[in-house]
Amino acid sequence: xxxxxxxxxxxxxxxxGKVATYGEVARAAGHPGSARQVAWALRHPAAxxxxxxxxxxxGGRILLPGEAGLLQKTLLELEGVRFIGxxxxxxxxxxxxxxxxxxxxxxxxxxxx
DNA sequence: CCCTTGACTTAGA
DNA sequence: GTCTAAGCCAAGG
Numbered sequence: 001x002x003x004x005x006x007x008x009x010x011x012x013x014x015x016x017g018k019v020a021t022y023g024e025v026a027r028a029a030g031h032p033g034s035a036r037q038v039a040w041a042l043r044h045p046a047a048x049x050x051x052x053x054x055x056x057x058x059g060g061r062i063l064l065p066g067e068a069g070l071l072q073k074t075l076l077e078l079e080g081v082r083f084i085g086x087x088x089x090x091x092x093x094x095x096x097x098x099x100x101x102x103x104x105x106x107x108x109x110x111x112x113x
Numbered sequence: 114c115c116c117t118t119g120a121c122t123t124a125g126a
Numbered sequence: 127g128t129c130t131a132a133g134c135c136a137a138g139g
């Protein structure tokens with residue numbers, strides 16, 4: 001299994017309507033502190049087909065520049081991710097890979113109220 | 114082997 | 127809220 005394979009694996013576990021940060025994905029993939037490599041992996045040609053749009057920067061910020069960033073936000077909104085002041089609502093839509101139990105009360109896939 | 118490049122993160126000012 | 131600096135690490139030149 002390659003280095004990026006783990007990252008891609010984790011990204012695929014992010015359910016529709018939820019998002020995760022680069023750091024979270026890196027940690028869940030077994031590469032703590034390698035958030036940048038997550039971005040690298042997503043940018044990689046072989047990453048075609050996975051839900052890249054569900055990976056955001058810390059705090060739910062979109063880091064992908066230009067039109068792509070706009071597209072990302074649009075795709076997420078269509079999935080039901082709520083945005084507040086340019087940031088994804090991590091409180092509701094933040095996916096936490098690797099177990100971790102927090103606020104499971106309303107664990108629906110979408111974040112639409 | 115050294116240097117640069119990122120869709121990063123955290124801590125401070 | 128913003129901005130800067132340092133730490134981070136694989137890939138590519």
